[in-house]
Amino acid sequence: MEKINQETQEKIQHLQILEQNLQSLLMQKQAFQMELSETENALKEVGKTKNDVHKLIGQVMIKVSKQEIEKEFKQKKDILSLRTKSIDSQEKKLKEEAEKLKEEVMKKIK
Numbered sequence: 001m002e003k004i005n006q007e008t009q010e011k012i013q014h015l016q017i018l019e020q021n022l023q024s025l026l027m028q029k030q031a032f033q034m035e036l037s038e039t040e041n042a043l044k045e046v047g048k049t050k051n052d053v054h055k056l057i058g059q060v061m062i063k064v065s066k067q068e069i070e071k072e073f074k075q076k077k078d079i080l081s082l083r084t085k086s087i088d089s090q091e092k093k094l095k096e097e098a099e100k101l102k103e104e105v106m107k108k109i110k
Helices: 006-048 066-109
Strands: 053-057 060-064
Touching (some): 006 066
């Protein structure tokens, strides 16, 4: 097998870094999606009640109005949705860059 030149080795290293970044991004995305799902479920449960609800802050439970907690959950849901969309965009860019780099490397080593 022909010795791989320095440029190709650097591209392979860059590709490995891209794949690690992509893996990290996917873990973040999964965490945000889980939190988003939990927030949506909580919002749904709050919607079912007619009374005020209790909210846990640290080790203290306080009574809050239904409207206040709904507003809080909706804001949280919006933020999580935006973060997820941002990660989707970053994921797409990383995948495209990795695919392009992979093609370049494969051409060099064949």
